[in-house]
Amino acid sequence: MHILILGGAGMVGQKLVQQLCAAGEIGGREISAMTLFDIVDPLKPAAAWPVSVRSGDISQRSVVDSLLVHKPDIIFHLAGVVSGEAEQDFDKGYRVNLDGSRTLFEAIRAQNYLPRVVFASSIAVFGGPFPEVIDDTFLAAPLTSYGTQKASVELLLTDYSRRNIFDGVAIRLPSVVIRPGKPNKAASSFFSGILREPLNGEEAVLPVSRDVRHWMVSPRTAAGFLIHAATLDREVLGDRRALSMPGISVTVGEMIDALGRVAGKDRMALIRDEPDEAIIRIVASWPQRFDAARALQLGFSQEVSIDDIIRNHIADELGGRLGDFAAVRGRGDQV
Amino acid sequence: MHILILGGAGMVGQKLVQQLCAAGEIGGREISAMTLFDIVDPLKPAAAWPVSVRSGDISQRSVVDSLLVHKPDIIFHLAGVVSGEAEQDFDKGYRVNLDGSRTLFEAIRAQNYLPRVVFASSIAVFGGPFPEVIDDTFLAAPLTSYGTQKASVELLLTDYSRRNIFDGVAIRLPSVVIRPGKPNKAASSFFSGILREPLNGEEAVLPVSRDVRHWMVSPRTAAGFLIHAATLDREVLGDRRALSMPGISVTVGEMIDALGRVAGKDRMALIRDEPDEAIIRIVASWPQRFDAARALQLGFSQEVSIDDIIRNHIADELGGRLGDFAAVRGRGDQV
Numbered sequence: 001m002h003i004l005i006l007g008g009a010g011m012v013g014q015k016l017v018q019q020l021c022a023a024g025e026i027g028g029r030e031i032s033a034m035t036l037f038d039i040v041d042p043l044k045p046a047a048a049w050p051v052s053v054r055s056g057d058i059s060q061r062s063v064v065d066s067l068l069v070h071k072p073d074i075i076f077h078l079a080g081v082v083s084g085e086a087e088q089d090f091d092k093g094y095r096v097n098l099d100g101s102r103t104l105f106e107a108i109r110a111q112n113y114l115p116r117v118v119f120a121s122s123i124a125v126f127g128g129p130f131p132e133v134i135d136d137t138f139l140a141a142p143l144t145s146y147g148t149q150k151a152s153v154e155l156l157l158t159d160y161s162r163r164n165i166f167d168g169v170a171i172r173l174p175s176v177v178i179r180p181g182k183p184n185k186a187a188s189s190f191f192s193g194i195l196r197e198p199l200n201g202e203e204a205v206l207p208v209s210r211d212v213r214h215w216m217v218s219p220r221t222a223a224g225f226l227i228h229a230a231t232l233d234r235e236v237l238g239d240r241r242a243l244s245m246p247g248i249s250v251t252v253g254e255m256i257d258a259l260g261r262v263a264g265k266d267r268m269a270l271i272r273d274e275p276d277e278a279i280i281r282i283v284a285s286w287p288q289r290f291d292a293a294r295a296l297q298l299g300f301s302q303e304v305s306i307d308d309i310i311r312n313h314i315a316d317e318l319g320g321r322l323g324d325f326a327a328v329r330g331r332g333d334q335v
Numbered sequence: 336m337h338i339l340i341l342g343g344a345g346m347v348g349q350k351l352v353q354q355l356c357a358a359g360e361i362g363g364r365e366i367s368a369m370t371l372f373d374i375v376d377p378l379k380p381a382a383a384w385p386v387s388v389r390s391g392d393i394s395q396r397s398v399v400d401s402l403l404v405h406k407p408d409i410i411f412h413l414a415g416v417v418s419g420e421a422e423q424d425f426d427k428g429y430r431v432n433l434d435g436s437r438t439l440f441e442a443i444r445a446q447n448y449l450p451r452v453v454f455a456s457s458i459a460v461f462g463g464p465f466p467e468v469i470d471d472t473f474l475a476a477p478l479t480s481y482g483t484q485k486a487s488v489e490l491l492l493t494d495y496s497r498r499n500i501f502d503g504v505a506i507r508l509p510s511v512v513i514r515p516g517k518p519n520k521a522a523s524s525f526f527s528g529i530l531r532e533p534l535n536g537e538e539a540v541l542p543v544s545r546d547v548r549h550w551m552v553s554p555r556t557a558a559g560f561l562i563h564a565a566t567l568d569r570e571v572l573g574d575r576r577a578l579s580m581p582g583i584s585v586t587v588g589e590m591i592d593a594l595g596r597v598a599g600k601d602r603m604a605l606i607r608d609e610p611d612e613a614i615i616r617i618v619a620s621w622p623q624r625f626d627a628a629r630a631l632q633l634g635f636s637q638e639v640s641i642d643d644i645i646r647n648h649i650a651d652e653l654g655g656r657l658g659d660f661a662a663v664r665g666r667g668d669q670v
Contacts, residue, residue: 090498127574131472139474141493141575148494152487158476159483163425239462240476 001029004067006058006104007078008036011179012120014043015223016076021047026074027231037067038079058100064107071113074230075166077104078120083146084186090145097149105156109165117157118229119170121242123215125151128285135291136244143285154242161241169229169237171295174247177216177255178313187282191216194252195259195310198267200323207276210253213288217247218309220316225300232298240294246302248309249289258306262314263322270325336364339402341393341439342413343371346514347455349378350558351411356382361409362566372402373414393435399442406448409565410501412439413455418481419521425480432484440491444500452492453564454505456577458550460486463620470626471579478620489577496576504564504572506630509582512551513648522617526551529587530594530645533602535658542611545588548623552582553644555651560635567633575629581637583644584624593641597649598657605660 003020007013017036025031035052036042044053056063058079079100080086086093101119108115126134127143140151150172157168178199179192190207191214197204217225225245250258260268296302314320338355342348352371360366370387371377379388391398393414414435415421421428436454443450461469462478475486485507492503513534514527525542526549532539552560560580585593595603631637649655 137466137474139472140490142490143497143574145494145498148490152490155475155477155483155487155490159480162478163480239478 001026001031001074002033002035002070002072003031003074003076004035004037004072005042005076005078006037006067007076007080007120008042008053009038009040010078011181012173012176012219012222012226013038013076013078015219016078016226017042017045019220019223019227021045023227024048026227033070033072035067035070035072057096059095059103061103061107064103065110068107068111071111071115073115075104075108075115075117076120076226076230077101077117078226080120080149081146082186083122083124083144084184086146086149087144093145093149097146098152101153102156105160105165109160114164115166116230117161117166117168118226119153119157119168120226121150121154121170121172122147123172123174123244123287123290125154125172125242126287128287130287133289133291134244134287136240136294140242158239158241161237162239167234168241169232170242171225171229171300172242172244173222173225174215174217174245174290176219176222177309178317179219180313180317187279188214188286190279191252191255194271195255195313198259198270199263199310199314199318201270201325202323203270203272205274206252206271207274207279208252208283209275209280210256210273211251212283213249213251214283215247215249215287215290216309217245218312220312228300236298243295243298243300244290244292245295246292246300247290248302248306250306255306258310262307262310266325267322336361336366336409337368337370337405337407338366338409338411339370339372339407340377340411340413341372341402342411342415342455343377343388344373344375345413346516347508347511347554347557347561348373348411348413350554351413351561352377352380354555354558354562356380358562359383361562368405368407370402370405370407392431394430394438396438396442399438400445403442403446406446406450408450410439410443410450410452411455411561411565412436412452413561415455415484416481417521418457418459418479419519421481421484422479428480428484432481433487436484436488437491440495440500444495449499450501451565452496452501452503453561454488454492454503455561456485456489456505456507457482458507458509458579458622458625460489460507460577461622463622465622468624468626469579469622471575471629475577493574493576496572497574502569503576504567505577506560506564506635507577507579508557508560509550509552509580509625511554511557512644513652514554515648515652522614523621525614526587526590529606530590530648533594533605534598534645534649534653536605536660537658538605538607540609541587541606542609542614543587543618544610544615545591545608546586547618548584548586549618550582550584550622550625551644552580553647555647563635571633578630578633578635579625579627580630581627581635582625583637583641585641590641593645597642597645601660602657
């Protein structure tokens with residue numbers, strides 16, 4: 001199997017590469033080649049097969065054409081501008097996230113073969129008001145340009161698949177927690193920060209109240225969803241190819257309690273409440289809980305608990321050990 | 336008020352022009368100018384204000400730019416390739432229906448003002464399986480390229496509106512019955528034909544069973560919805576700007592009974608049952624009933640009965656009198 005990963009330099013992209021390299025196969029078939037593409041060269045993994053690393057702009061047709069010359073069997077499409085940037089730079093968001101995806105779809109069409117395309121969509125396709133639990137028939141009514149672009153690509157992917165131009169699956173990822181690395185300016189940054197920083201022995205700021213609830217998965221699980229999506233039988237997908245993924249619905253308070261259970265109560269004291277009205281308002285419009293019945297039925301397996309997410313982070317990112325207290329600020333960068 | 340109508344040569348476009356010309360105003364404000372645009376020159380109405388008639392390709396930016404020079408206050412966007420053609424010609428459908436709409440939206444953005452944009456969407460954005468009644472939170476999961484294009488434009492319109500690039504409303508029109516003119520090759524053609532042809536004294540073929548249920552409005556009501564959408568207060572629209580329109584849910588049997596009530600039982604005998612498996616299959620995937628609660632709350636008024644639709648057709652299209660039996664085939668063309 002020849003695998004192409006667009007957005008291979010990103011956090012979830014790199015997790016995906018690691019899992020594929022560790023498994024050596026996908027859906028019971030051996031991996032024979034891998035192409036990693038992003039706006040910058042992705043890290044080249046140690047792999048038992050040839051790996052080609054490429055960089056460029058996904059909205060340029062010639063760039064995408066060159067990635068498809070060898071007709072990859074599976075195309076993971078994770079490339080895109082993140083939500084904050086898509087909101088800040090209207091043209092760039094549409095050019096990369098919408099036009100870039102359509103450029104990919106048209107380039108596949110020109111190759112005239114039927115690869116599986118796995119598109120990383122997002123729960124950002126949803127916008128409130130919400131029912132208590134969002135089921136598989138709830139409308140996509142995004143409240144950001146990023147969500148609009150993701151929802152539009154889901155529609156195109158479904159139509160192109162119906163037309164047998166390719167065989168697509170869009171999976172709507174929950175917020176990925178704990179993101180390794182340093183805090184960023186996304187409004188969601190604190191969901192990772194309130195766990196990641198204390199695990200590193202550092203202080204974290206909590207801008208919302210502890211009863212705020214959100215829908216999340218670990219990076220490890222998110223990458224696993226992408227792999228599972230790549231191996232689904234075509235027949236079971238039918239006409240609805242955009243799937244809300246399982247996750248866990250937890251409150252900030254429950255996350256902090258889990259931190260205490262897994263890493264010790266003293267870590268909880270590193271979290272400083274510092275309410276931020278702007279972030280409170282944004283986060284209030286985010287989905288809190290899904291009934292991902294269809295995905296569960298299709299075998300996407302759910303994260304067990306927030307405790308597991310914290311344990312996975314310690315194992316995957318911290319080499320199994322917690323950071324000393326009062327560690328130098330910025331240590332997270334090096335993870 | 337300067338009004339621009341894109342798709343002004345189409346059936347609903349012409350009804351809209353007639354109603355605007357009859358009213359002389361829109362939302363209590365006098366109409367001062369009108370531009371009608373389509374792929375062919377629309378018919379020029381008798382109006383008390385200057386009317387400019389133009390033709391061209393909506394996906395060409397220079398064409399659209401020229402339509403916006405005088406910054407029309409209200410833009411009715413009805414232009415597009417119909418469902419059958421969008422399914423048959425993939426590239427043309429996307430170019431006109433999706434890219435054409437985006438070209439319009441970008442051209443408005445360049446003019447840097449805030450017109451009301453009313454987009455004629457369709458219940459084709461929905462695809463089965465359906466609940467018994469489709470409410471305002473049901474997902475758009477189109478099963479045609481046409482529906483995909485309409486749903487994508489709804490998303491873009493909503494995002495552009497949220498960004499204050501324009502002030503958009505998308506209204507999802509039910510099937511329009513009775514369409515004047517002759518039968519066409521659309522799978523839905525018979526819904527009009529089984530009423531229109533007998534009213535003309537001609538035979539009609541019914542390709543589905545009489546218990547088939549569908550969601551419809553008259554041409555007069557569809558045009559009225561567009562006008563109402565143009566006059567809605569901005570504040571009441573909020574973040575969800577794609578509205579499913581009211582209509583009536585009737586079975587083919589109920590339509591035929593109404594034909595008998597309004598036009599006489601002898602007209603019913605002009606309908607010949609001739610089951611067509613292909614059409615039966617297509618029509619089975621269409622929505623049958625909506626709860627258009629939000630639209631009703633916003634003042635879109637519902638057609639009273641199929642009897643009214645037939646009476647309106649007789650008044651609007653047949654000059655108030657029924658066709659003689661065994662009229663020459665093709666008479667409908669001249670209506």
